[in-house]
Amino acid sequence: METVKVNASKKYDVIIGGNTALLLAEKVKELFGDVAVCVVTDDTVASYHLDKIKACLNENHIKNDAFVFPHGESSKSPEVLFELLEFLAKKHFSRKDVLVALGGGVTGDLTGLAAAMYMRGMHLVQIPTTLLAMVDSSVGGKTAVNLKAGKNLAGVFNQPELVLCDTNMLSTLPAEYFADGMAEVIKYGVIADRELFEVVKNGHIEENLETIIARCVAIKRDVVNEDEFDTGKRQLLNFGHTLAHSIEKESGFEISHGSAVAMGMVIISEIAWQNGISKERCQDEIIDALLENNLPISCPYKNSELYYAAENDKKSASGRISIIVPEEIGTCKIMNIALAEFKELLK
């Protein structure tokens, strides 16, 4: 079992290992005292993991209830958010009680926002059940729901007070979702840690899973500690993501986020090398790491198509765009450039 300590606007522990979800009852009592718990989860995760969480709370005489919603990105909506808030009110939860997000990034983002809003803020614990949520979305405090106008447009920063990454829960996760999470793990290696990158490139995942997750969480923690509200260094976490957003958009969201990040990392590292930004040719090693982890390496769209999708993105409304480029494996830099320059680079 490993513990990573986060010291952002809230201090909290991220506890990583097999069966750590079963620490929930003990930790709730220790951190919050005599409170009630509402577990928020989607129907798929509920079918595998809700019973044991409820049993753990019941055995410890903690009053609890569960809000279960249909799985999928479409549930990350204002409608489901307000259904959850109404549920909490109907069941007489108070602001001293605890919301537990049991699920992937969709559950974490939705629950984190509800926890910030209900009675102006109740306690929040994250139990991520996808690899992506363990290494990325459960830590760092970004919460949101999607609007019709775009993804993640309504949200707040709200750090959890505890994160329990139970690696046993990954045993039920379908392989394609595991691969999506590995794209983020490879990203962490490229931006901050050659040693982590080597482990992942060589396929030593299963036997090092706990350490890999802990290392990713520690890298995210370090970046978030320096730039919690995403005005500078936090952008490093977007390596591969600028183009990934365009790829996802071009595909009508048929290409998964992880696959799009994989393609985005390959394209941006090739651009960085060809334009003399990188000190070494990182692209070949990134491709090896992606192939080893069942991720795609080639993109079905032309760079010009990706440019137009990026140009229409709200984030580039100022006529500039931030791209994250590798200098070498383990070190990346943020370049804020004019859209015209970005267009040139993509040629």
Ligand SMILES: NC(=O)c1ccc[n+]([C@@H]2O[C@H](COP(=O)([O-])OP(=O)(O)OC[C@H]3O[C@@H](n4cnc5c(N)ncnc54)[C@H](O)[C@@H]3O)[C@@H](O)[C@H]2O)c1
């Ligand atoms: N807040 C952040 O910092 C942040 C960062 C990255 C991504 N995100 C968000 O995260 C979301 C994507 O996260 P995700 O990929 O975890 O999606 P998700 O929550 O939809 O989970 C993917 C699928 O896996 C299923 N699932 C989850 N855990 C399982 C398990 N242990 N066993 C079996 N099935 C399981 C879910 O039911 C779902 O169908 C996006 O909405 C994205 O915007 C947020």
